[in-house]
Amino acid sequence: MRSRQKKSSEKMARNISRYNFRKYRQTNWEVYFDTSYDKMQARQRPTVPYGLKTHNFRRIITSKIIKNKMMYLMEWENFELSEAxxxxxxxxxxxxxxxxxxxxxxxxxxxxxxxxxxxAIQRCLARRIKETSTDCTQSFCVNFPLDMFRYVFGSSDPGRQYNISNIDSFSKLPMCSGWWYYIDKQYTRSQLSFPVCVEPRLTMRKVFKNINGKFEWRKQPVEKVRVTLSFLKLESFTKSDVTPKVMD
Known part of the structure; x- marks a missing residue:
């Protein structure tokens, strides 16, 4: 009887040791997840006011209200855009x-x-001549930093549509004098019709970055402008005709 009890107890001990996870609790999770203090400090992004004392910001990307507080998205000197x-x-x-x-x-x-x-505008104007559809509107997206958008148009609220009423509003952009029309080899001209609708956009795209020898996912701001164009009727003229003056 006692021998049977001894054998059963030994069998239970073997089963317990088989499913015993106590030894895994001794794992050094700090080494496993690499959360040592020195390495965490090396990966730490600049903070304010500590960041302002040690790093100068390169530019201000955009602003928005978060929990009734005005917040600014800052890009820092000597840091990548994903560190904004x-x-x-x-x-x-x-x-x-x-x-x-x-x-x-x-x-x-x-x-x-x-x-x-x-x-991008010249490509749309050239496409307008080749297309036979009656639709006189086209749209495209182009990379346009939001701080430059504010410099040119005075404001850059993401998601807001700005109607540019005349050519003079683009005067701060160093473009050619005839950027608003296109003439092909058959002397057919297509030109813009104002107002032009521009809409600044800001999206946060996930990128895979090498941070101190380790690859990590970071969110990088992507700044673009969506432009909606409308066109006047196509005009044909001969080579001897004079190119019309700039619209008011």
Missing amino acids: TWEPQSILPKHIDSLYYRPEVSYEALVVVARQFES
Whole structure:
């Protein structure tokens, strides 16, 4: 009888050891997840006011109200665009509003954006001549930093549509004098009809970044502008005709 009890107890002990997970509780989770303090500090993004004391912000991307507080999306010097952070207005410099609505934009960067914008419009004008449909509207999206959008048009609320009524509103963009019309080899001309609708857009795209030797998912702001164009009727003229003057 006792031998049977001994055998059953030994069998129960073997089953318990088989399903015993106690030894896994001794795992060093700090090493497993690599959450050591030094490495966490190395991956830490700049914060304010500590960030303002050690890092200068490159530009202000956009702003929005979060929990009844005005927040600004800041891009930092010596950091990638995926490291941009939302910072409250209360701990930023007092003249942050003037920096937001009157940003400092380099002429070289403005030329790059203007060339992209102009080439996209020229492609739409050329497509208008080839198409036989009666639809006189086209739309496209082009990369356009929101701080440059504020520099050119004065405001950049994402999702808001701005109706540009005349050519003079594009005067801050260094584009060619005849960017608003296109003439093909058969001397057929297509030209824009104002107003032109522009809509700034901001989306957060997930990107895979190498941070201190480790790949991590980060959210990177993508700044674009959606442009909706309307056109006047096509005109044909001979080579001897004079190109019409710029519209008012």
